[in-house]
Amino acid sequence: MNKETPVWEVFIRPRTGLAHKHAGSVHAADEVMALQAARDVYTRRGEGQSVWVVRSADIVAFDPADKDELLEPSADKIYRHPSFYNIPDDVGHM
Numbered sequence: 001m002n003k004e005t006p007v008w009e010v011f012i013r014p015r016t017g018l019a020h021k022h023a024g025s026v027h028a029a030d031e032v033m034a035l036q037a038a039r040d041v042y043t044r045r046g047e048g049q050s051v052w053v054v055r056s057a058d059i060v061a062f063d064p065a066d067k068d069e070l071l072e073p074s075a076d077k078i079y080r081h082p083s084f085y086n087i088p089d090d091v092g093h094m
Contacts, residue, residue, distance in 0.1 A: 006055050008034035010042055013050040017092065020052055028053075 005027040011020035023042045028034035034053040043051065062070055 005029055006034075006057065008038070008053040009056050009059065010034075010038040011052040011054070012038075012042055012048040013052075014047055015049055020050065025056065026053070031055075 006029070008026050008028055008031075010023045010026055012023040013020045023038075026034055026037040026041060028037050031053060034055075035051060038051050038053050042048065
């Protein structure tokens with residue numbers, strides 16, 4: 001049995017309307033303690049509107065060596081890129 005304390009990744013949303021961004025990691029025994037630790041470490045000055053924690057072991061990612069194979073197929077679908085849309089200046093954080 002592994003007796004190490006799990007590592008949790010912390011994501012903070014600074015203001016309503018913005019995306020959560022990775023802030024760092026904390027060690028905690030469970031999700032309640034992870035949220036408390038994340039709050040204590042990453043929002044001491046009121047930086048966050050929202051805090052997410054996710055166990056590092058639960059994050060799944062592809063190998064960067066497979067980048068070309070996995071990401072290249074979208075390059076030929078230019079309609080997926082937002083470069084064709086005019087966004088008014090008063091929209092804000094887009």
